[in-house]
Amino acid sequence: MKKFINAVDNVLAESLDGFASAHADLVMLGAERKFVRRRELNPKKVALVSGGGSGHEPLHAGFVGYGMLDAACPGQVFTSPTPDQIVEAAQAVAGDAGVLFIVKNYAGDRMNFEMAAEIAEGRTATIVTDDDVAVEKSTYSIGRRGVAGTLIVEKIVGAAAEKGADLASCVALGERVNAQTRSMGVALTSCTVPAAGTPTFALGEDEMEMGVGIHGEPGRRRVKLAAADAIAAEMTTAIAEDLGARAGAEALLLVNGFGGTPTIELYLMYNAARRMLESRGLRIARSLVGSYATSLDMAGCSLTVSLLDAETAALWDAPVRTAALRW
Amino acid sequence: MKKFINAVDNVLAESLDGFASAHADLVMLGAERKFVRRRELNPKKVALVSGGGSGHEPLHAGFVGYGMLDAACPGQVFTSPTPDQIVEAAQAVAGDAGVLFIVKNYAGDRMNFEMAAEIAEGRTATIVTDDDVAVEKSTYSIGRRGVAGTLIVEKIVGAAAEKGADLASCVALGERVNAQTRSMGVALTSCTVPAAGTPTFALGEDEMEMGVGIHGEPGRRRVKLAAADAIAAEMTTAIAEDLGARAGAEALLLVNGFGGTPTIELYLMYNAARRMLESRGLRIARSLVGSYATSLDMAGCSLTVSLLDAETAALWDAPVRTAALRW
Known part of the structure; x- marks a missing residue:
């Protein structure tokens, strides 16, 4: 560890x-x-x-x-x-x-x-x-x-x-x-709980856990590592179909790192996810990219889409002064 | 990879x-x-x-x-x-x-x-x-x-x-x-450059690179993994002795993650470093903790201490609106 x-x-x-x-x-x-x-x-x-x-x-x-x-x-x-x-x-x-x-x-x-x-x-x-x-x-x-x-x-x-x-x-x-609001995550590696000292779950060098939970709980399936676009396509499809948003709806897109994934990769995933959500007719009106809901040192990320209306968009934009979010 | x-x-x-x-x-x-x-x-x-x-x-x-x-x-x-x-x-x-x-x-x-x-x-x-x-x-x-x-x-x-x-x-x-301003870093794992596909350097499961550069360049020495306090002690000593600050000087302490290290560990390192710098007589007047100057997916962190005077403290506090720093 x-x-x-x-x-x-x-x-x-x-x-x-x-x-x-x-x-x-x-x-x-x-x-x-x-x-x-x-x-x-x-x-x-x-x-x-x-x-x-x-x-x-x-x-x-x-x-x-x-x-x-x-x-x-x-x-x-x-x-x-x-x-x-x-x-x-x-x-x-x-x-x-x-x-x-x-x-x-x-x-x-x-x-x-x-x-x-x-x-x-x-x-x-x-x-x-x-x-x-x-x-x-x-x-x-x-x-x-x-x-x-x-x-x-x-x-x-x-x-x-x-x-x-x-x-x-x-x-x-x-x-x-x-x-x-809908989210879905994917893990490229396990997290390691300090008191345990060993990874919570075992993932092969060429595997990922699609739909993982933020404690390393099992997701939908263990699959071969795929390209970012394929990962984003599965996640945005699951989210968008469940959300059932009308075309033209405004949304907030959050790309969240799980703790072990660097910023350069999170923005690449944002780029993929945004493109796919836009092709479904969603309008990405607000964005947040960073490691905000982590799973210790897990490499991986989640996508979250939250539909906005005029009231919730204004409340999202309202001033905030916290350690992790500030505007 | x-x-x-x-x-x-x-x-x-x-x-x-x-x-x-x-x-x-x-x-x-x-x-x-x-x-x-x-x-x-x-x-x-x-x-x-x-x-x-x-x-x-x-x-x-x-x-x-x-x-x-x-x-x-x-x-x-x-x-x-x-x-x-x-x-x-x-x-x-x-x-x-x-x-x-x-x-x-x-x-x-x-x-x-x-x-x-x-x-x-x-x-x-x-x-x-x-x-x-x-x-x-x-x-x-x-x-x-x-x-x-x-x-x-x-x-x-x-x-x-x-x-x-x-x-x-x-x-x-x-x-x-x-x-x-003085900094020093430590790597717990190597980064992996995408075009290379394999880790830039090899580190044993029980090793760390003390003084690593942000491209994975060699630091001072390859040593056995140590407790956070021992790591912080070596880094704060190197920084403080080089800085030669007088007791009572005001400083900004930046604990910077290298990309693969989660927030919970960065705050633990901040806690260790702050305590040690204060015991040397420095006053930690400003703080920043997060992954701001990364090395792809490297697990590790750097400490930076920057002495402040009234002018530079006010300029640090002045409004900023960027993707990564905002207040």
Whole structure:
């Protein structure tokens, strides 16, 4: 295992300490590193709290800040945050307008956020994201997995909350964005969980895992490594057919790296995917290319397409100041 | 070779097309993809032009935009841009205040930028960056290599140019920033150049290359893989001793990923490096953590420390709108 670590048990703590000190102008850590929260809170707005297993950085702590999340709860690597983490985060950032939990659709995350919602005082609501079209059921989920599309929900709902949308409106908006968002991923290599020390799954030198999950869960099929265009064609077809968008619809295209794939390749995949989506009549109105929802050191990427309307496009464009997204 | 590519000869063209279409609000491509330039030019300011071999994305095209570069010339992978690329870029963005070339210290880059400066009409000046303390002479350079510190020069001088600094002032400022900036890198794996198809160098499963260059050039020594703290200690010691900073000096700390290293590890290295630099009396006043000067898919990172004064800190903080840096 070739990683920058000191001890496998300290990876998360040391990385969080680095994150919090590098971005001390934006965020601070809760006690015992249970959550990352905004340094400056606005008690009048709906507070957005997300979280999940670590190893997907910058998801979610990198999206804490003005215009996006109020707090994020980092679980251990690929492990759900505990209910007490979530309760403490909610209590730390809750104001008068309630707390909205944004939860990726994994059994552990859903269970722990549900328990937290029962314990937490004050009004809470939950959005569950499930944008991954690859499989209907997976190692850790019943129903589709929530993957990179989650950050689009966080950005758009975060902007609405900042503008004063109430809790019910935030829920409706988040569910609308999630329903308009589809993703699919592919792995060229496995990730290696520090505590395990060996790759999560074995892939031959000429193989890839089409439809992989962000924890290295199996996808649709193990196939021979293909050209970028062939990979993009399979992924954009799966996404576009599931989305069923009308010709001329405006969309956001996110090409997301899984941690081990460099920028030069992500832009090449963006070029392929954009061309194919445009040939289907979609209009790519917004773009994001980078490693935003990672799977430790996995080489691979996901494509996400999210349909936009005038309201959601304006909310996407609204100012954001977080460690990982800023405009 | 596991990469998202269609054909090794088209990697750069397809990636540049993707980059230009993803960021069409900020940049446009020159004819035959010879350069990436700002969409909106300001003819009254000094025009900043950089460039170098590709494979280091987002360096340099990702730094084209308001507050930073006016144009960047991408050579083939790990190959200098040609003089005619540089001349055409300079002609496309030159205004009344002259053109400043920012060149990393590699023999090929220096030669081609020099030839371009001789051919180009109008006033030009050049800053050469050489921040890498690892070795005094390397495969492609006489004297120290220019690495991730280059983006700090580009950011600070870019902000000054935006505020109306003249060509001589930009040169003096850039040379001052370069003189206050030191970097050192380490590789856990080799990169693989697409046209070669195999790793540039061989590293054992338990080895790392301390002081590696951003093209996979040899560093100081091949050693056994060590803990993150031991790696950070060697790098911060080399940097701090070379920099010779007084206690209490303010510094920018950049932890830069080489392309195959995920964010969770970069923040862990940031945490280690910051602690060590602070124990030497440096005050880490600004931070940047991410993969900004990469070496294709190499796993590894570099540390850069740049001393700041009130002027350079304010210029670092000044607004910037590029694909890779924005605030």
